[in-house]
Structure formats: C-alpha cells, structure tokens
Amino acid sequence: MTTPSGPGNGEADPGLSAIMSERRRLINLAYRLLGSLAEAEDVVQETYVRWYAMSREQQEAIESVGGWMSKVASRICLDLLGSARARRERYVGEWIPEPLPDRTEWISGRPLGAAADPADRVTLDESVNMAFLVVLESMTPAERVAFILHDVFRYPFAEVAEIVGRTPAACRQLATSARRRIRASEAPAAPVARHADIVKGFRRAWEAGDVGALIGLLAPDATATGDGGGVVSAAPHPVEGAERVACFFADRARTAPDMTIVECTVNGRPGLRAEANGVTVAVLAFEIAGDRIKHIWAVLNPDKLRPWTTG
Numbered sequence: 283m284t285t286p287s288g289p290g291n292g293e294a295d296p297g298l299s300a301i302m303s304e305r306r307r308l309i310n311l312a313y314r315l316l317g318s319l320a321e322a323e324d325v326v327q328e329t330y331v332r333w334y335a336m337s338r339e340q341q342e343a344i345e346s347v348g349g350w351m352s353k354v355a356s357r358i359c360l361d362l363l364g365s366a367r368a369r370r371e372r373y374v375g376e377w378i379p380e381p382l383p384d385r386t387e388w389i390s391g392r393p394l395g396a397a398a399d400p401a402d403r404v405t406l407d408e409s410v411n412m413a414f415l416v417v418l419e420s421m422t423p424a425e426r427v428a429f430i431l432h433d434v435f436r437y438p439f440a441e442v443a444e445i446v447g448r449t450p451a452a453c454r455q456l457a458t459s460a461r462r463r464i465r466a467s468e469a470p471a472a473p474v475a476r477h478a479d480i481v482k483g484f485r486r487a488w489e490a491g492d493v494g495a496l497i498g499l500l501a502p503d504a505t506a507t508g509d510g511g512g513v514v515s516a517a518p519h520p521v522e523g524a525e526r527v528a529c530f531f532a533d534r535a536r537t538a539p540d541m542t543i544v545e546c547t548v549n550g551r552p553g554l555r556a557e558a559n560g561v562t563v564a565v566l567a568f569e570i571a572g573d574r575i576k577h578i579w580a581v582l583n584p585d586k587l588r589p590w591t592t593g
Contacts, residue, residue: 315427378579424456439457469569501575513585
C-alpha cells in the first residue's frame with residue numbers, strides 16, 4: 283500500500299499523521315472481523331482510498347476521523363463476510379484463520395528500506411487466539427460484526443446498529459447469540475506456562491516420532507486440522523482421536539527427517555513453527571484443556587504464512 287500524499291492539488295495534508303495513526307486500530311479491527319491478515323490489509327487500504335477520494339471540504343466536515351474510518355472498514359468487512367462462505371466452499375480442504383507471530387510486522391506499503399512502523403502490528407490478546415477465531419467462523423456475518431465491535435472494541439450498540447444496518451435491540455440480540463456460541467465452545471484454558479510445557483513436550487515427542495508420548499499429551503477426542511489451501515499437501519479432513527492424531531504426526535516426522543520444529547508464539551499463545559531449509563512451511567496453534575491437547579490447527583498454505591517469512 284502506498285501512502286497517500288493528500289487530496290486534490292498535492293498540498294501537504296496537515297492531518298496526515300493523525301489519519302495514518304488510525305492504521306493500527308483498523309488492522310486490529312479488520313483482522314478480528316475477517317480472520318485474514320491479507321484481507322485486513324486490503325480493507326485498510328480501501329478505507330484510506332475512500333478517505334482520499336473525498337474533497338478537503340468533505341473531510342473537514344467529519345467530526346471524528348477515527349469513527350468514520352472504523353465505520354467504513356467495518357462495513358467493508360461485513361460485505362466481505364457476506365461473500366466469505368461462498369469463497370470458503372470453493373477453498374480446497376479445511377480453512378483456518380491466518381496465524382500471527384508474536385510481533386507481526388507488514389512490509390507491504392513501506393518504501394524500500396524503511397523501518398517497520400510500530401503501528402503495523404496486531405495487538406495480541408485472547409480475542410485473537412486461534413480457538414476464539416475458529417468459533418467466530420461459525421457465526422453469521424452480522425453476529426460476528428456485532429460481537430467484535432461491542433464486546434471486543436466496546437462500541438455502543440447505537441453505533442453498531444449504524445454499521446450493521448439493524449436496530450440497536452437487534453444488534454444486542456446478535457451479540458448475545460454470539461456470546462452463547464463462545465461459551466458453548468469454551469474449555470478451561472491452561473495457564474500459559476503449562477500450555478508452553480505441553481507444547482514443548484509435543485515438539486519433543488513429534489521430533490522423536492514417539493506415538494506413545496504423543497498419545498499421552500492428547501485428549502482422547504483430540505482433533506488435528508490442516509490447511510494447505512490446495513497449494514501444498516495437507517489432510518483434506520480433520521484427523522480425529524488421540525491415536526490417529528499421534529500416528530499422523532509420527533508419520534510426518536519419519537517422512538520429513540530434515541524438518542526443524544521451533545517453539546514460538548502463535549496468536550498470543552505458545553505454538554510451533556516447522557521449517558525446511560530455513561523457510562517456514564507450517565505453523566501450529568494448540569487448544570489445551572487441563573493437561574491435554576484438545577485441538578491442533580496446522581496452517582501450511584504459504585499464502586497465509588507471509589508474516590512468518592517476510593516480517
């Protein structure tokens with residue numbers, strides 16, 4: 283994305299720094315609404331395009347630039363979510379939200395050699411952990427937007443209603459429905475230190491191809507889901523059951539002996555990164571309930587691994 287120089291006659295825009303300071307918040311909002319970093323970037327770019335398409339007089343008539351940009355970005359996201367299900371149906375294999383490293387930086391839109399903009403990072407908290415994002419995928423577009431805007435970003439329902447195109451009461455009901463989905467799927471999360479210990483144990487057992495050790499770390503009904511997007515090979519359907527999941531990963535260890543597995547942070551929680559010849563080829567996020575791994579999400583689609591290879 284190229285930084286706009288200002289509207290109309292090429293004069294310096296005195297509000298440019300204020301406008302560009304909104305980027306971090308817009309990226310945070312759009313990523314949570316879409317579960318896709320690439321699409322979030324596109325949404326932010328389109329929001330800025332619409333801002334600079336207005337005349338200086340139109341811009342000055344807007345009381346809250348941040349509020350205007352948030353509304354525009356949210357509406358673009360709502361439109362994208364409306365078409366997302368059809369796109370997901372055409373997607374090859376399982377679709378998993380894009381994983382984020384601990385301090386994600388985007389190089390697109392920066393002049394060659396420019397320093398990373400500290401605003402170009404997604405704030406990592408519980409609203410971006412992989413289990414949470416996966417549940418969001420089960421919601422209707424209106425539910426997802428109402429819930430994220432109100433419960434995560436604290437927008438009043440009157441403002442949410444303007445974005446969603448429904449009454450405040452209807453938006454309140456949407457958010458309530460979304461909360462029910464979240465509560466129904468929630469499992470008691472392991473403390474971060476314990477989570478990290480279990481992930482470390484999984485890495486060691488995976489590297490060793492130790493099926494027994496892997497089974498000991500997995501819940502009986504554990505599930506592993508892979509996302510290759512049809513670009514690289516991945517299991518077309520989730521692998522279910524502790525024994526099957528353990529055998530699946532042990533087989534991968536035997537067929538890829540040169541693969542390096544690195545502990546890292548994935549969407550704010552301990553996870554793993556698999557490398558081949560120094561290049562990230564997979565990122566794994568874990569949901570852990572108690573002392574057992576309940577779900578593993580493995581993203582192999584290289585289009586979703588850009589922050590892990592270019593940041």
